[in-house]
Amino acid sequence: MCGIVGYVGPRQASDVLLGGLARLEYRGYDSAGVAIMAEDGVRVVRRLGKLVNLSGVIESEPVPGGVGIGHTRWATHGRPSEENAHPHADCTGRIAVVHNGIIENYVELREELAATGHVLRSETDTEVVAHLVESYYTGDLAAAVTRTVARLDGSYALGVVHADHPDTVVAARKDSPLIIGLGEGENIVASDIPAVLEYTRDVLVLHDDQVATVSAGEVVVRDGSGEVVADPELMRVDWDLDAAEKGGYEDFMLKEIFEQPTAIRETLRGRMGEDGEIQLSELDMTPEQVTAIDRVFIIACGTSYHAGMVAKTLIEQWARIPVEVEVSSEFRYRDPIVDDETLVVAITQSGETADTLAGVREARERGAKVIAITNVVGSRVTRESDGVIYTHAGPEIGVAATKTFTAQIAALYVLALKLAQAKGTLSDERVESLWLELSNIPDVVEAILADLDGLKECAAEYTAACSSLFLGRGIGVPIAMEGALKLKEISYIHAEAYAAGEMKHGPIALITEEVPVVVVATQGHTYEKVVSNIQEVRARGAHIIAVATHGDDEITRHAEHVLRVPATSEVLSAIPATVPMQLLSYYIAKARGCNVDQPRNLAKSVTVE
Numbered sequence: 001m002c003g004i005v006g007y008v009g010p011r012q013a014s015d016v017l018l019g020g021l022a023r024l025e026y027r028g029y030d031s032a033g034v035a036i037m038a039e040d041g042v043r044v045v046r047r048l049g050k051l052v053n054l055s056g057v058i059e060s061e062p063v064p065g066g067v068g069i070g071h072t073r074w075a076t077h078g079r080p081s082e083e084n085a086h087p088h089a090d091c092t093g094r095i096a097v098v099h100n101g102i103i104e105n106y107v108e109l110r111e112e113l114a115a116t117g118h119v120l121r122s123e124t125d126t127e128v129v130a131h132l133v134e135s136y137y138t139g140d141l142a143a144a145v146t147r148t149v150a151r152l153d154g155s156y157a158l159g160v161v162h163a164d165h166p167d168t169v170v171a172a173r174k175d176s177p178l179i180i181g182l183g184e185g186e187n188i189v190a191s192d193i194p195a196v197l198e199y200t201r202d203v204l205v206l207h208d209d210q211v212a213t214v215s216a217g218e219v220v221v222r223d224g225s226g227e228v229v230a231d232p233e234l235m236r237v238d239w240d241l242d243a244a245e246k247g248g249y250e251d252f253m254l255k256e257i258f259e260q261p262t263a264i265r266e267t268l269r270g271r272m273g274e275d276g277e278i279q280l281s282e283l284d285m286t287p288e289q290v291t292a293i294d295r296v297f298i299i300a301c302g303t304s305y306h307a308g309m310v311a312k313t314l315i316e317q318w319a320r321i322p323v324e325v326e327v328s329s330e331f332r333y334r335d336p337i338v339d340d341e342t343l344v345v346a347i348t349q350s351g352e353t354a355d356t357l358a359g360v361r362e363a364r365e366r367g368a369k370v371i372a373i374t375n376v377v378g379s380r381v382t383r384e385s386d387g388v389i390y391t392h393a394g395p396e397i398g399v400a401a402t403k404t405f406t407a408q409i410a411a412l413y414v415l416a417l418k419l420a421q422a423k424g425t426l427s428d429e430r431v432e433s434l435w436l437e438l439s440n441i442p443d444v445v446e447a448i449l450a451d452l453d454g455l456k457e458c459a460a461e462y463t464a465a466c467s468s469l470f471l472g473r474g475i476g477v478p479i480a481m482e483g484a485l486k487l488k489e490i491s492y493i494h495a496e497a498y499a500a501g502e503m504k505h506g507p508i509a510l511i512t513e514e515v516p517v518v519v520v521a522t523q524g525h526t527y528e529k530v531v532s533n534i535q536e537v538r539a540r541g542a543h544i545i546a547v548a549t550h551g552d553d554e555i556t557r558h559a560e561h562v563l564r565v566p567a568t569s570e571v572l573s574a575i576p577a578t579v580p581m582q583l584l585s586y587y588i589a590k591a592r593g594c595n596v597d598q599p600r601n602l603a604k605s606v607t608v609e
């Protein structure tokens, strides 16, 4: 997730671009750059690190001009560096491009371009766009961009400038956001509304496959076949700036909960090959090496540890490889049994968690191959592991992990399927049907988020609770643990999670009418057992909040509140069952007046032991 700004108008473009990028820095902040149409052609300035590094250079050496594009980067391909920072130029240096999204077929496009004499200088997927535009350009920039985007698989929001068109920015999008702020004699292209609010509240929303030619006086939108779109979508924004930065949501946490369909979709993107093979080159192992794996060890902390627990079920069930999951702080001091036939998976959204990094070193010293799953390109875990699988959730600002958790689970589904394929433990038909269902999970999450009836009312009833219990069975256990963690960390209500069958061996003593019990009761092979556990606590006065499947009428007889999720197969229920619990915690915390984005005593990345 990166931030894009483009400007055409009477002001100094560099001022508008830097101001707009500052408003978008929440979207990424490992490097930044601008391309300005100067008198002598396209001038590109890029700097590694936060935007302030770029602003400093431009302040001391201004680049005058009223047209330009800018970018703040959240790396997806290629480590954070000046060479990988956007804008990227073509061979002639007359074309510059900024991009947000992921171009899935960039490897084959790079090869094709290199074979026809193009010289690519960065490690990014984006650079191919500049060279494709160069190769298709015959005098009409919008037409060249249209031909270029037709060659791209994946997602993109693009801003393109060309020295031959010093008064124009061309913008295009598919599956990545892009809007155009419509000013008086000026227009501003941006990834998000906060970047344009200083200048206008009138916004054109670019749709998938549309290409816009933006000049100071007009915006012409064309569809993929080059036809002018007569009625592009226009809107007037009435949010204030603070609300706009949060996309109109009250808090980053709520925004990030709602970003989960995109985060999961982006993480799954490009993982299924046309040959039916799961694409996971990051594993960098031959089928023989995978076959030799006799054990998987997952290390992680907090929410990431819960994702690891979900993965245990997936990998054991699908690939039939035994999996151990351990919190990193224990693993590193426990003299663990790992060797060169153990695959160690380190899960850390930040990539900077001290205990997990220490666990990675420990495992590698013992000869294990370590694969990291992280959301942050270039983070320390990526430098210390043998391979990296990225989640593509975009930056998560709220301290409580939400979209990074479900994106981690999405990545772990992919890993489990890959291991199963390599081991030959699932038939091709089974992999295909699981993949189809998995690909539908973002839509399932969208459906949950579109129907919050009852959630706020349910939360309101338990605002005054002092203690709570979360129960589940099977894959529902880590989901219950994550639900409890969310509630305790943002609302400060004590929350304990237990395997439902274990509850009668102790925690049942805690049950009173004042202790709400949240139960993961989605359909599965232990559903009846879960219902029995509900009855056990209910008999002791507990109030039940059940997360259950649409169409399950029986559950209404056993629970005071039912939070519904669409039906999925049991093993794929982990993500859907998580979402209502995130929202429940959120609304309870809000009703208690808590700061959900920055809960007390917590930090987004825990870089100390």
Ligand code: M6R
Pocket (backbone or CB within 6 Å): 301, 302, 303, 304, 305, 347, 348, 349, 350, 351, 352, 353, 356, 399, 400, 401, 402, 485, 489, 604, 605, 606
């Ligand atoms: O960056 P990591 O995934 O390694 O962080 C691990 C935990 O600190 C983290 O998951 C923490 O538990 C969450 N912020 C809780 O919401």
